[in-house]
Amino acid sequence: MAEYIQIPTPAGKFDALTSGPQDGRPVLLLHGFPEAAVEWSEQLSVLGAAECFAVAPDQRGYSPGVRPEQVSDYRMSELVGDVLAIAEHFGWERFDLVGHDWGAAVAWATAAGHPERVRTLTTVSVPHLDAFSTALRSDEDQAQRSAYMQGFRSSTAEKALLADNAKKLRQIYYPGVPEHHVDDYVQRLTEPGALTAALNWYRAARYDSGGIGPVEVPTLYVWSTEDVAFGSTAAMATAAHVTGPYRFEMLEEVSHWVPEEAPDSFTRLLLQHLVSHQA
Template identity: 25%
Template sequence: MLNMIDFPEPTHISVNGVDLEVFEAGRENKGNPIVLCHGWPEHAFAWHSQMPVLAAAGYHVIVPNQRGYGNSSRPDDVTAYDIEHLSGDLVALLDHFGYDDATFVGHDWGAMVVWGLALLHPNRVNKIINLSLPYQERGEQPWIEFLEQIFGGDHYFVHFNRQPGVADAILDENTSRFLRNLYRKNEPLKEPEPGMVMINLAKAEAPLGGPVMSDSELAIFVSSFEKTGFTASINWYRNLDRNWHLLADADPIIRQPALMIYGARDLIPPSARLATFVPNVDVITLDCGHWIQQEKPEETNKAILGWLGRQNAS
């Protein structure tokens, strides 16, 4: 077992037909929950700089390895990773702890789950803080169909769906190299390469830019994915069109107070229509790339605590 560098010991909680590996801080603050949801290809450890700070500010911090990750369950059925299951896990986690609602924080795919949770279970979410990925409009076409028309078959969302198993095997064979090459910051601008970006990263000899985290921190991610493989986590992508259908009858407007944190150098662009769908949103942009809370931990903590303080005072 790797030393998790002062990270809390997990508990294993059975909810919604799966076992989730859950890390907590600030249990003494019961009654004031905040749930942190990681993205892809991440781990609950991605929030290690936020957990103690939020606990010190009076929050009961709950950080699951979501289904498909770490030592949480990895169901075989692809549809077990749709938005109903992923949001249902979070609802069941609240039920386990005896909470009617909570503040939810998401990064990357975790943000997608938090937006979906607020659409499907709005009464369980009191505030939203999302990093990197803004609210995604449902649009006229299922998401993968739309992306395939715009970007073609090499877009990694499309490739994951149209060529199941191909990327999974390459990432599994090159786990350490892939994650080393992916978790970078201050990367030089360059022309897009032909091919599928995640496969290219898994095969690239040398990383660009600088490392987002230390070798010992990166080793936690590498060890986790060497154990689990990537298929379960990639199955989240394989439900995007299914999610489009599942959200058909949901009210598309998110009414909770929300904070959107962008990275100025993230490849995911800001949403010009965010306030149309999230009318009570505030926006902060930090000078960083995609891995916001790990690239800029102090600035992220300041943004989160400042916004929460203003919300709680109003």
């Protein structure tokens, strides 16, 4: 059973779920849009049983205690800063970093910019950000897959997603996300200011036009064939942007929501990756 805690940082208090002994191997798990730490329920349980200290925060904007109003407060440098601040709170010199969707984007940027802090990297769905940026410009399939982002950046996005009992917001989670998680996420995002904060991650992307560079830490990248948001072009190109030990795993017939739709397969890969890189 995961334990709820709050993590104080200079930016505010993050809500988080934890599992396992506090002196265990530190593993930080970053959720995606439009989710929360609950996304990692299965992984928290397994990691805790494996004597890891697993921490899954509700990230900036998702935690009510860290919900700034300015779009610029959601640029990548701030999100990476939150990762490091959480690690500092626990006194982690090095830690294993896991991310899905937007959490994967933050994880890629953290590992690229601070390799001395990241023991291993595990990313789900989102390819290396430089490979993704190239695919957006050169691959028509990826450009079409990513067209939804413009809608999320519009000033009417909140109204559209929440209309008719949040019908369009609920549709985002299908197929793949368990119904009880969907209800939890929708309840959270219908709280005042919550959905705007989550959408500000997309709106702040204009501040992050530069590349992140190669990743040198041991990396596992998991991509699924039925992911509607990320195609094969950037997924296959990611290997060229990792200079450290690299493992690519493709899950057949699985949607974008890998940690929740295929928890057994994904968690097995994650544990293998951690065991392979103990130092």
